[in-house]
Amino acid sequence: MSDSVDTLALALEHTPLPQELVVAGTPTAGYRDITELSGLTVGVWEHTPGTSRDVESDEVFVVLTGDATVTFDDGSPPVDLRPGSLVRLRAGQRTTWTVRETLRKVYVS
Numbered sequence: 001m002s003d004s005v006d007t008l009a010l011a012l013e014h015t016p017l018p019q020e021l022v023v024a025g026t027p028t029a030g031y032r033d034i035t036e037l038s039g040l041t042v043g044v045w046e047h048t049p050g051t052s053r054d055v056e057s058d059e060v061f062v063v064l065t066g067d068a069t070v071t072f073d074d075g076s077p078p079v080d081l082r083p084g085s086l087v088r089l090r091a092g093q094r095t096t097w098t099v100r101e102t103l104r105k106v107y108v109s
Contacts, residue, residue, distance in 0.1 A: 025050025066103030
């Protein structure tokens with residue numbers, strides 16, 4: 001990898017989400033690991049419109065594009081996502097992602 005990546009133009013291969021994770025719609029997701037830094041992975045992830053559930057890993061991310069809301073099964077307040085949002089997720093959190101406009105983020109995990 002070079003020292004610079006255009007994260008908005010980076011091509012990602014999408015696959016349908018497993019049916020047991022889909023709540024509504026027919027969302028797909030794609031990701032690409034870009035580099036490692038001190039044992040952490042930096043990459044780009046994208047989710048098309050629809051609603052899906054997930055169990056998170058330790059991660060910090062910044063939203064590049066899109067519009068979505070993440071709700072948490074543990075009762076934590078929901079997080080609205082839009083370009084510029086910075087979010088910290090913790091391992092084991094159970095979440096529901098409602099994506100209204102394709103969401104693209106840069107993550108560190």
